Amino acid sequence: MFRAQLTFLLLFISFFTKAQEPVSIHLSEKDGLPDKEFYNIIEDTKGFIWLCADKGLFRYDGKSFKNYSNKEKRGLSVFGVQEDADGNIWCNNISGQFFYVKENKLVTFIDLSKELKGELALFRVRKKHVIVFSQNTIYYINRATKLIEKTHFSNFSYSLNVKVGEAIYLATTDSIAVINSKTEYKNLFPTNLSTRDKNGVTIIHGKTEVFQLDSLFFLRQVRFHKNKFYQIDFHKNKLLELGGFENMESESIQHIFKNGNQIWFSTTNGVYVYNFSGNKFYEKRQFLKGKNVTKTIKDKDGNYWFTTLNRGIYVMPNIFIETYDISETHKKITALDKVDSQTLFFGSNNGDVSFFNIKTNKEFNIEMPEASKVSAIAFDSKKKLGYIGKQTKMHVLDKKTLKCKVIFSTSSAKSFSILNNNDVFVVDYKTTTLLKYANNYKPQKLLLNRRPYTSFYSKKNNAVFVGYVDGLVKYNAFWNPKTILYKNNPIYGLSITETKDGVLWVATFKDGIFGIKNDTVIHHFTTKERLVSNRIEKIEADKTNLWIATDAGIQFLNTKKKSFKTLTKRDGIISYDISGIEIMDDKVVFSSSEGLFSVDKKRAFKAQKEVKVYFTNIEIDDKKEKLKSNYQLAYNQNAVKISFNVNGLIFNQKGKYKYRLLGYNDSWITTAIGESSVKYNSLPAGDYIFQVQPFLDLEENKSEIKSLNFSIKKPFWETWWFILGILILVLGSIILYFRRKIKKKEQQRELEINKLSLDNELIALKLENLRSQMNPHFIFNALNSIQEYIILNQKKLASEYLGKFADLIRTYLNHSSKGKITLKEEIDCLEMYLELEKLRFEDKLNYSITNSENLIPDAIYIPTMLIQPYVENALKHGLLHRKNERILTINFSIDKQNSVVKCVIIDNGVGREKAEEFKARSGKNHKSFATKATKDRLALLNYGKEKQVGVNITDLLENNTPKGTQVNITIPYTTI
Incomplete structure (x- = not known):
């Protein structure tokens, strides 16, 4: 007995008071x-x-x-x-x-x-x-x-005052006074407070302050370095000293804030909250301890703002969401259960378990023999026994004796369910086991190698529900399993509870929440029904209602009305990693990886107030414009950015906007949180109304729609006068076009006529060339040669010569009908011609025809009958007058870069000057090749061509003596 008391005494050392804030x-x-x-x-x-x-x-x-x-x-x-x-x-x-x-x-x-x-x-x-x-x-x-x-x-210092309507109430150290609506100063009655001690030393420090609570007025004064409070009784014209401020007598008060029936004192040591009841003040709480708070206000959204010296600003979104200051080593809570309406039983990641009283804020820690984390916990209120699941063992703690013992070996228990007969149903990572309480927790294995998540004992159904990895199973009193399905699909339960109306609620990791009655799903809530997330961490029944912890917020579900209320981190929730939920009278306590916190069931949810949106900026073509309700814009001012805002810290952290542009798209679009501007690029001409409406997540929207009108004019090319001008211009252009087309056709017809004329002239010139090529002297010499062969009875030579002469005449006639021939055909024709001419010169003529290596005569085309007249001219006027060693060379080369063939004809004749002298002596005045017909033909060939045939004749001299003539002919060629 003494040992148990000693153990309790030693453990009580860790039993200390904690604050909530x-x-x-x-x-x-x-x-x-x-x-x-x-x-x-x-x-x-x-x-x-x-x-x-x-x-x-x-x-x-x-x-x-x-x-x-x-x-x-x-x-x-x-x-x-x-x-x-x-x-x-x-x-x-x-x-x-x-x-x-x-x-x-x-x-x-x-x-x-x-x-x-x-x-x-x-x-x-x-x-x-x-x-x-x-x-x-x-x-x-x-x-x-x-x-x-x-x-x-005044001889005395004026106090901090309070404004009531148009009146200002104030005090000096000797009297209470008022400044009325007519700006008249009136002393009301004396304070009768001493200002000096018996030695004449001033006992009042700092400024006196008058403040109000409802219809009551109070006065604060620092006397003997301590805060003293008095109620101002205007009926009896006196001050009544008040007590109850012992804890803040020595605090330096910076500001007094009236909040309902409470007074909040901002001090150099945080904020003190006092309730006023029965003409007395009672200290309720203190928070922001150690902070030098200069002023406290409450904004329109119910958020509390605290300014400080050197610590910035603190904002409390919800004073009805409170954290409990439990030991730092126990803050990572892994399992939670309820002992009674004031006491909680929880286990932490470090392996210890604790009792915590939410009324006294006292924590009682118990160190466990096994250091591994607590994976599951349950408390039997009837037997005063706590069941604790660890990594390898299950322990039972007797709250009366504070003794702890191992009752079962298990692997990371998931949950415990205490049955009506005090038996304990245990699920671990792969087994479900029943521990018989009457048989000293003798285990009875129910199912092996089927991994469960959680279990729940329903007293109304006298059945155990187990959420396995492959579905939800119900076990009746005889432990017969029954799988519960939804639309023939499994239900993957992570947390299970039961409301007073007998509905079993199952939370899942991806499918929201199911409500089950008589083994049939009668409710199914997902994000479509306004759940903030389909991934549920924990659920807990509160009479017929439900508290839900998700990975995106905490929600309260009224199951009858099917309505939700939501709290998020922006409202003051410290964590979404929830390990347990317990209903404690007017509070709901949540355990998490960040510790314990509670939510006041009645006062934590703020009623949404109407929020007002206003336009903050408008930019047109990236240029800021002055704000007004209507804009008339030019056609090219069609890039519009509109910015808007709702004043308030919490809305800008939590709120969203709906917007639309009537005249462009009538559908509402929702912004992301924190997004407060919209930009439209390249809007077409028209009349537009931009509308925006603020709203908070999942709440009924009561806010006013704000509108802004603007019009974009049509571009000038869409106006009637421009369209009419364009039609006239088009019509005139069509008329002008056809007139020009007719004129062009007439010009083309004239060109065709001219071309026909040129073609006829070219044909005539070809015939002229042909005639000149077939000159009588050449024909006469050829026939004489043939006659001579006949007379000499050289029939074979006569026949051969006659055949060559006939072939040459036939080739001339054939070429005369063509516009172009290959260079090879031209060379072959020259060969035939020069063979016959060599007979004329009685073998006193030596000639050669050569071409460069990169020239392929078969592959290029040149005009017909172009080179032969120049060769004939060399023979008739140059070489004819020379008696011996008559030499004629013809060379062809190609210039691919300029697409021309170069022909060089060189003879060693007497030269052009001597040839003219011989011609004059002979008395012959007719022109041979160098005639007008040849020049005209070249002119016709070059007519309208970018690349033209060029002829250059040069006299060859040696010591100023004529040694022959060189003719350079440049001929554009084609490959077709």
Whole structure:
């Protein structure tokens, strides 16, 4: 007995008190916060957050911070931010300057540096006056004239005041006073509070403060360095001292915030929350301990903002979601069960188990003999026994004696189900086992080698449901299995619970949640029915309702109304890695890898308020334009970007927008979270209405639709006058086109006529050339030679010569009908001609015809009857007058780059000058080859051609004596 008490005493050493605190978002400079030292904060009627900081005045729209300053402002820091009845924002600085924001600019209202002499004064803005409170003087400044109309002086310091309607209640150290709506100062009654001790030393420190809670007024004063609180009784004209503030007597109070029936004190040591009931204050909680909090406000969305010195800003989205400060070593909770309405039993990743009282916030830790993590846990409230599953063994803990023993060897138990007869149903990674409580937990194997996920004992059905990897199975009292299907498909259960109406609820890893009654699925909820995710971590019944933990948020399901409420990390949920859910009266406690946290069932879900969207910017063709409700745009101003916003931190972290452009697409499109602009490129001409509506995830949308109109004019080419002008132009162009076409045809016909004329002339010239080639002298010489062969009875030679002569004449006649012949045909014809001419010269003529190696005579074509006349000219006028050694050379070469054939004819005759002399002596005046017909034919061949036939004749001289003639002929060729 003594040993058990000693064990309990030793364990009680770890039994210590823990605090619980709402989840907060800490905004610092790394989050874009422009400063870390803040003095004041307000939310204006439009939802903007205004901040007085060491670096100046800032406005926050939920996404970005904007600084307000001007040239007259001395120093950076500002204080006393407030909004007047017209929505203007005011502030002041320690230099005595007072400012207001107008048309998005900071304007200097008045400079009271001479009057205030470096004192940071309080002030109140009214419709007609700005009332400034210095330590001993009140200044009444006319807003229209900016003149000090009057002052009020006191021997005692003026207090921090409270505004109620048009009245301002304040105090000095000797009296309670009011400034009424007519700007009249009236003392109401004396405070009768001493200001000095018996030695005459001042006992009051700092400023006295008047504050209000509902219809009651209170006064705070620091006396003897301790905070003292009094209720102001206007009926009895006296102060009643209040108690209950012992824990914050010595705290330095920066700001007092009224929140319902609570007073929140912002201090240098965090925030103290006090309830007021029965004319007494009671401390409820403290949070942000150790932080120097300068002011607290609550915004329109129910979020709490806390400004601090040197720690930035804290925002609590939901004070009804609280974390429990359990031991750091036990924060990674792996299993959770409920002992009673106040106490939880949980196991952690480090292998220990703990009891935690959510009312007293006390934690009682028990170190386990096996160090492996706790994989499953259950508590039998009747027997006061805790069942703990570890990596290799199952333990049972007796809460009365705090003794722990091993009762079963198992491999990573998944879950325990305690049956009506106290037997324990155990599932591990591959086995389902029944432990008989009456037989000292004797195991009875039910099924081997079938891997389960979880189990649940239904008292209403007296049956155990097991979620296996291959489906959901129900075991009745005789342990007969029955598989439950949905549309002939298995149900893969990860977590199972049962509501009071007898519906069994099964959560799955990918198919949402199933509701089962009488072994039949009667409900199925997925993302289509507004689940935030089809992957469910844990579920727990709360009477006829259901709490659901998913990988994307925590939801409450009203199973009768089939309606959901949702909480996410943006609302203050610390983790989605949920290992357990337990219903604890008005709270639901969740265990996670980040520790324990709770949700107030009634107050954690905020009713969605109407949010107002406004346009922040419009850009047309990437150029920022002034905001207005309607725009008339030119046809080429068709790239439009529209930006919009809803003021508020939480909306910009959680909210989305629906938008559409009527006249372009009537369907609504939903943005992603944080996206607040839309851009349209290359819009066609027309009239458009852009509409946008904000909404929060999975909530009914009550917000107003905001619209912006703009029109894009048609381009000038789509206007009637332009179309008419184009039609006239087209018609005129058609007329002009056909007129030109007719004229072109006429010109073409004339060209064809001219061509026919040229062709006829060319034919005539060909005949002329043919005639010249077949000149009488040549024919006469040929016939004489044939006659001579006949007379000499050289029949064979006469026959051969006659045949060659006939072949040459036939070739001439054949070529005369063609426009082009191959170079080889031209060379063959020259060979035949020169053989006959050699007979004429009685073998005193030597000739040669050569061509370059890269020339293929068969592959190129040249004009007919082009070279022979020049060869004949060389014979008749050059070589004929020479008596012996008559030499004639003809060479052909090719220039592929310029597509021409070059023919060089060289003779060693007497030259052109001598030939003319012989011609003159003979008395013959007719022209042989160098006639007009040859020149005309060349002119016709070259007519209209880019590449032309060129002829160049050069006299060959030796010591100025004619030695022959060279003819260079350049002939364009084709390969067809």
